Amino acid sequence: MCDIERFDDSLFAILKECRTLPNFFDAVFGFLNRRTDFYVISTNSNSHVGLPEGFAERFVRNTFYKWKPKDLNKNEVPEAVIETEIETEVEIDDETDNNKGIAMKSDDIEGDLRKLNVENDKNVSDSYNGGVFDNYSWSQTISDVDVLIKTPFGVTSKDLIVAIHPNKISIKTKKSSLVLIEDELCNCVKNSEAIWSLDVSQRKLTVHLEKRSEIWWDCLLKSEPKLDLSKMDCSRPFEELPDEAQAKIEELQWNQERKRLGLPTSDEIKMRETLKKAWNAEGSPFVGDFDPSSVNFN
Template sequence: MSGDERYDAALIGILQNEGNVVNFLDVFYSFLFRKTDFFRIMLSPTDKYGFQAGVARKLILAGFKKYESMASELNARLKAQYEKSLAEESANMIAENVADEVEVVTSEETTPQQQVNQSENIKELPKIADPQPLGQEQSSSSAMEVSAEKEVLPSNTRDIAEVSSQSIMAVASTVTSTTTAATSQESNHADQVTSGENLASSEMSDTKNNPDNDPELEKLQKIYQANSESYNGAIRENYTWSQSILDLDIRVKVPAHIKKGRDVKVDIGRKHMKVSYVDQQLPKSSQLVALVDGELSWDVHKDEAFWSLVPGEHIHISLEKVRDRWWDSLLTTEPKISVRKIDAQRPITELDDESQAKIEEMMYNERQKQLGLPQSHEKNMHEMLKKAWDVEGSPFRGQPFDLSKVNISQGGSFGTGSM
C-alpha cells in the first residue's frame, strides 16, 4: 500500500462522520490549529516554533496546485479520449453515407440513356472554356443528370469538411480523386508522382535538420512523460522539473543529512534561480554549496515563488510564469525538450470564460449533430423565425408556425418554401 493510501480508512471514517468535504476540511484545519504550530506566526527569527507570516498559506496553496494540476491533466486526457471517440463515430457515419451516395452515382452512370448523354457531353467539352451551367442545346435528360451530380458531390464535400478528423479527411480525399479520375487520370497521375517526390524530399530534409525528429530525444521524453515529477518537463542530474501552461514545479535533490530549512538557501529572481545548501565541514566563507545556479529560460513572478524542504530528499519549488507559454527548458544552459512531444493541451479550467463558453458550445453542437437534433445556431434561427412569423407584413401571418414552409440555406438566409 502506498503512502497516499495507508491512511484512507481513517480519513474515510472522518469524512463519513462529517458528511461532506467542507466539514472534513474544517476538522483538518482544526487539528492543525489545536495540535500543531502550523498557524503560529514567528515573532522573531530566534523562535523555534511556527512559520514566518504567509508561509503557511503558501504551503496550503502549493498542495492545492499540485493536485489541481494532476486533476487538470486527467481531465484533459479524458476530454481527448471523448473527442476522439466522437470523431471516430462521425467518421464511420460519414464514410457510410459517402459509400451509399457513390454507389448510387455509379449505378446511374451505367444506364444506357446516361451513357448516350455522357457521349454528348464529351463532344461538347472542347467548346466550353470554363465550367458553366449547361446551355439549352443540351438534352433535358443530360441537364438533369449533371444537376443531380452537382447536388450529390457538394453535399458530400460539405459534410466531410465539417468534421475535423484525419480519417474523415482521408475519405473526402478518396471521394474527390474518384470523381475526377474519369476526366483527368493522366494529369492526376503526374501530379501524384511529383507530389510524392516532393513529400519524400521534404520528410528527408525535416528528419535531417529538425531536432524534433531525434529518436534519442523521443525515447527520453517518453521517460519524462511517464514520471509525474518530470511531466511536460525533464529529468536532469540533480533536479527534475515539470510544467503546466501557467506554472513550473521543480524538485532539487539535497544530501541525506539536510534535514532543516535553515540548512538550505533558495534565491528566486525574475529570470534567475539559485539553490544551495550549507556544508558545515567547509570553512565558513565557503559553506554554501550550489546545487542549481542558472538563468531561467523565461520570466517568472518572483514574489509568487515559494518552496519547502522534504528532509533528506529534495527542495520543492513552485514558480508562476509571467507569460502563458510552454518552456522547452528550465534553464538556458540545459538541453532543450521538444514542446511538440509533450501534452500541450490546455485544460478547459485554465481558459478564460469566453473561451470555455465557445468550447462548450462546440461540444454541444457536436452532440446535437450526432443525435440529429438542431445545433445552437439553428435553434437561434428557429427562434428568430418564430418571432417574425406573425409580424406585420409576414407572408405567413395568421398561419400556424411550420418550419417546413421555409427554406433555410447553409449561410443562414431563408425564403418561402415555394421559392
C-alpha cells in the same frame, strides 16, 4: 487572472449553507467531479480533456501554500508542515516585495544522491512540458514552474541555503557547500512568491515558481538543451481562458449533448425562431400554422 474576491459573497453563502468546512470542501470537490474533467487522467499530451497524472493534487497543494498566511503561530500548524524561514535570500526589485519564500520543515531524510535512480522516480507530471536531468526535473504550465530536486543523505531544511532571484536560482547545502542546482533561469519569475518544501518520505525538494510573464519556456536553466515548443502541449486550463472562449466551449459542449439526445442545437433553435417570425410575413412562401417539419434545413 480573474478578480477572485468578487466570488467571496457567493462562496460565503455556500459555506453558510454547508455549515462546516468539510461539507464545504465536499461540495467544491464534488462539483469538480460532476461538472469538470478535474479528476480525469490525461494519457495523451495532445488531449484537451483531463490533466496529467499528479497535476490535480499539485494544483490543490500549490493553491494551499499560495494563500497560507506567513505569520501563523507555530502551534496552529500540524507538526508535519511546520513553517520556518531559513536564510532564504530574495532579491527585491520594482515588481517584488519583502515577502520571503516559504519553507516547509520536515524530519531528516535518508538516502544518498548517488543511490537515487532517476528512472525509477520518473513521473509524467514531474516533467510535463519540461525535462528530466540527473539531479532534478521540472514541469510547467503557462503561468508557473515546478522544480523537483534530489537531496543528499542527511539533509534537512535547516541545512539548505535557498536563493531565488527574479532571473536566477541557487540551492546549496550549508556544511559541504554541495550545489544542488544553480544557474540563470530561462525567463524571469516573481521571486517573492516562490514556495519550496522538503518532502520527508520521498527525499525530494520541491520548488514552485510563478512566471513573471505568461509564456512557455523552452528550458528551465539557460545551460539546458532547448525544448521544441512546437511539440509541447500548449493547451490552457479552461478556467484560465478568456470569458468569450469559455462561453464558446460551453456552447459547443451544450450542442453536443443536445445532438446526443436528438434535440435541436443552438443554431437550429435560432434558425427556427427566425423562420417562425417570417412564416406569415408578407411575401412569405409559407401560410398557415407554423410547421418547421415542412422545411428542409441544410
